[in-house]
Amino acid sequence: MACKITHKLNSQQIRFANRDAAERYAEIIGGGVDNWYFATVPRPDVGPVPITVSGPRRVRVVIKA
Numbered sequence: 001m002a003c004k005i006t007h008k009l010n011s012q013q014i015r016f017a018n019r020d021a022a023e024r025y026a027e028i029i030g031g032g033v034d035n036w037y038f039a040t041v042p043r044p045d046v047g048p049v050p051i052t053v054s055g056p057r058r059v060r061v062v063i064k065a
Contacts, residue, residue: 001019001040001041001042001043002015002016002017002018002038002040002041002043003015003016003018003019003022003038003039003040004016004022004028004038004039004041005022005025005026005036005037005038005039006036006037006039006055007030007035007036008035008036010033010038015041019038019040022036022038023038028053034051040056
């Protein structure tokens with residue numbers, strides 16, 4: 001599940017795909033896990049995105065011998 005971290009001093013927020021990635025970032029780049037608040041981000045309920053097709057596609061096949 002996605003994870004969002006917020007820095008305790010400057011309120012910088014960064015979103016990660018999972019908590020392991022967030023903790024790794026906090027340790028290596030962010031000055032340690034103790035400087036961040038960790039929150040689980042719920043997955044948005046997004047339905048399928050409609051795709052419109054404007055017309056038939058023409059494909060030109062070129063065969064070189």
